[in-house]
Amino acid sequence: MVLYTSPFPNSFLSVLHSFSWGLIFPCYWLADRLVGSFVPTTYEKRQRADDPCYFHALCIIITTPIYLALLVASLPFALIGFLLWSPLQSARRPYIYSRLKDKNHANGATLLTEWKAAGSGKSFCFGSANVCLLPDSLARFNNVFNTQARAKEIGRRIRNGASRPQIKIYIDSPTNTSISAASFSSLVSPQAGDNRTVNAGIKRTTSMEYKGDNCGSNNGEENREDKGGSGEPHEGEENACIVRINGEENGHMSDTETDTVNGQARASGPAEPSLEGDAEISKTPNHKQKEGDSGSLDSCSASRESLVKVRVGDGTVDQSTVNNKLLYKASIMKKTSVRKKKHTDETFDHEISAFFPANLDFLCLQEVFDKRAAEKLKEQLHHYFEYIVYDVGVYSCRSCCSFKFVNSGLLFASRYPVMDAAYHCYPNGRGMDSLASKGALFLKVQVGSTPQDQRIVGYISCTHLQAIAGDTTVRCEQLDMLQDWLSEFRKSTSSSSTANPEELVAFDVLCGDLNFDNCSSEDKLEQQHSLFTHYKDPCRVGPGEDKPWAIGTLLDPEGLYDEEVCTPDNLQKVLESEEGRKGYLVYPTSKNHSSSQKGRKASLKGNGRRIDYMLYTEEGLYLEWKVEVEEFSFITQLAGLTDHLPVAMRLMVSTGEDDP
Numbered sequence: 001m002v003l004y005t006s007p008f009p010n011s012f013l014s015v016l017h018s019f020s021w022g023l024i025f026p027c028y029w030l031a032d033r034l035v036g037s038f039v040p041t042t043y044e045k046r047q048r049a050d051d052p053c054y055f056h057a058l059c060i061i062i063t064t065p066i067y068l069a070l071l072v073a074s075l076p077f078a079l080i081g082f083l084l085w086s087p088l089q090s091a092r093r094p095y096i097y098s099r100l101k102d103k104n105h106a107n108g109a110t111l112l113t114e115w116k117a118a119g120s121g122k123s124f125c126f127g128s129a130n131v132c133l134l135p136d137s138l139a140r141f142n143n144v145f146n147t148q149a150r151a152k153e154i155g156r157r158i159r160n161g162a163s164r165p166q167i168k169i170y171i172d173s174p175t176n177t178s179i180s181a182a183s184f185s186s187l188v189s190p191q192a193g194d195n196r197t198v199n200a201g202i203k204r205t206t207s208m209e210y211k212g213d214n215c216g217s218n219n220g221e222e223n224r225e226d227k228g229g230s231g232e233p234h235e236g237e238e239n240a241c242i243v244r245i246n247g248e249e250n251g252h253m254s255d256t257e258t259d260t261v262n263g264q265a266r267a268s269g270p271a272e273p274s275l276e277g278d279a280e281i282s283k284t285p286n287h288k289q290k291e292g293d294s295g296s297l298d299s300c301s302a303s304r305e306s307l308v309k310v311r312v313g314d315g316t317v318d319q320s321t322v323n324n325k326l327l328y329k330a331s332i333m334k335k336t337s338v339r340k341k342k343h344t345d346e347t348f349d350h351e352i353s354a355f356f357p358a359n360l361d362f363l364c365l366q367e368v369f370d371k372r373a374a375e376k377l378k379e380q381l382h383h384y385f386e387y388i389v390y391d392v393g394v395y396s397c398r399s400c401c402s403f404k405f406v407n408s409g410l411l412f413a414s415r416y417p418v419m420d421a422a423y424h425c426y427p428n429g430r431g432m433d434s435l436a437s438k439g440a441l442f443l444k445v446q447v448g449s450t451p452q453d454q455r456i457v458g459y460i461s462c463t464h465l466q467a468i469a470g471d472t473t474v475r476c477e478q479l480d481m482l483q484d485w486l487s488e489f490r491k492s493t494s495s496s497s498t499a500n501p502e503e504l505v506a507f508d509v510l511c512g513d514l515n516f517d518n519c520s521s522e523d524k525l526e527q528q529h530s531l532f533t534h535y536k537d538p539c540r541v542g543p544g545e546d547k548p549w550a551i552g553t554l555l556d557p558e559g560l561y562d563e564e565v566c567t568p569d570n571l572q573k574v575l576e577s578e579e580g581r582k583g584y585l586v587y588p589t590s591k592n593h594s595s596s597q598k599g600r601k602a603s604l605k606g607n608g609r610r611i612d613y614m615l616y617t618e619e620g621l622y623l624e625w626k627v628e629v630e631e632f633s634f635i636t637q638l639a640g641l642t643d644h645l646p647v648a649m650r651l652m653v654s655t656g657e658d659d660p
Helices: 011-036 042-047 053-091 108-114 136-142 147-162 319-343 371-381 431-435 472-493 521-527 568-575 578-584
Strands: 096-099 121-133 167-172 208-211 241-246 349-353 362-368 387-390 411-414 418-425 439-449 455-464 504-513 540-542 612-616 626-635 647-654
Touching: 011 053, 011 136, 121 136, 121 147, 121 371, 121 439, 121 455, 121 504, 121 612, 121 626, 147 362, 147 371, 349 568, 362 371, 362 455, 362 504, 371 387, 371 411, 387 418, 411 439, 411 455, 418 472, 439 472, 439 504, 455 472, 472 504, 472 521, 504 647, 568 578, 612 626, 612 647
Parallel strands: 121 362, 167 241, 349 626, 455 504
Antiparallel strands: 096 387, 121 647, 208 241, 362 411, 387 411, 418 439, 439 455, 504 612, 626 647
């Protein structure tokens, strides 16, 4: 299947489309600004609290006539542009496939050579988030604004979080032998592209053993070494560092564990600037780093989970400073492990993380509706992801029953090459949702090859369902269509001929914003849909019941800029407590409770509305392989930038073979 790298089949149509949109854009921009001036966010209201009450009204009185006059003047040009733009959409392709051209950052081909299905297995990490990148006037109804600046910051935070080295922390204790929930976090947090390594000389007497000396950027191929033995990371866990904490049975560190760290080390200085060297000051409140904000790794303040940046260097420093930081990290891990003991029957690790997981392989985003914001987001993500599919959807009246003003809002980013892609539009959208070409994006990626030159592939699907509350029937119909399209895509893209050897399917993942939760009484039909008999939800016990550790992913928009939750670290701390979740998450609706519950302490069902899903299936995979969840996380790194919590899942594909 041919992947479309441009929206139109020839340059003439592309130029004509650009010309028509150039005529439309002034009218679109003025209308967006005009409506946005009447919809202030809570952050703007607080900023204006000290201004005289008449000041804002005076600004609106002055600017509104200006906007209206310019809007009226631009209407004739917009009409001409629309008459050109609308027919062109019949020739427009359903997506744009972008591949990083900078060979210095491209590593997709190298990744393919890393897994030959000869070891014990390989893990793949998937992320999903609703980023609310609508036109600014519409985004304000969700209490977020400045879409263009948010898009850039969202991309920067995602790739900074994903480019950290993966740290696995094990607690050696009679009462807990699982990987700590801090395994997504970083003991060493170099900036993207920083290939400095941490010397293996950092050790704690009988208490800490630091294994692995390759903790540079995940793109630093020169730092990768083949390691054998059952105690080493699985294939593909590049830059994985292992720290073991030996504790006493009572869970406290012994006196010997407070000994001086051996070897010369020093804490790094202030964080380095971002890759682009941006000097601009953002207009959005979320970009102002506060104490304890770890959302951006460029922050000069230390994250609760990042602990300390350490590197080997000439000279010495006060060893007690390093000791204190290491002890602080150990206490955090102990605290985390105690919380996880409540769910000792769980077979995988789970956490609320202030960072996107390290070595994130695939990313699915929803509500990337604004095309300019999509370009800014793509530019940032390309610093980490080599392959991106964006501007997904249809416009005008093509392929769907109603007129579509915006695309589907779906965006897919991958570190592995995309082999095939397909998009389908839901034809049954209602209300405001009918104006967007909401649908499903299906992708096939190559993640490796066998010694017999058989391709190892995976399937990933991303979707966004009907959002309007009460449209249960519509969502169920869309789930039916989604299952049919999934089956068709698998059949149309599979190959088993002699010229094209049979492919081995490693995983099949479905993610997205499904706009229903597993606890609301109004969502019973969706909860019982047959999709969940084919795909597994790691957070779900059964229809109407989530696992105790699962939390909601829909934030209360009114509280986005509260000091308690406006930074990733703060939001993480709040969501770890039941009272905090009641204050800042939207809870499942029922006949006795409304969905607006901010500040109310009444008993509520579940831990919030979880409408963002990560599903996987074992059907249709290579029979000799086993797929299981290794880690699942709810992420707070986009605090203040969107009204949803991103989710991430790490799958382990076990081949059943021993390491050579």
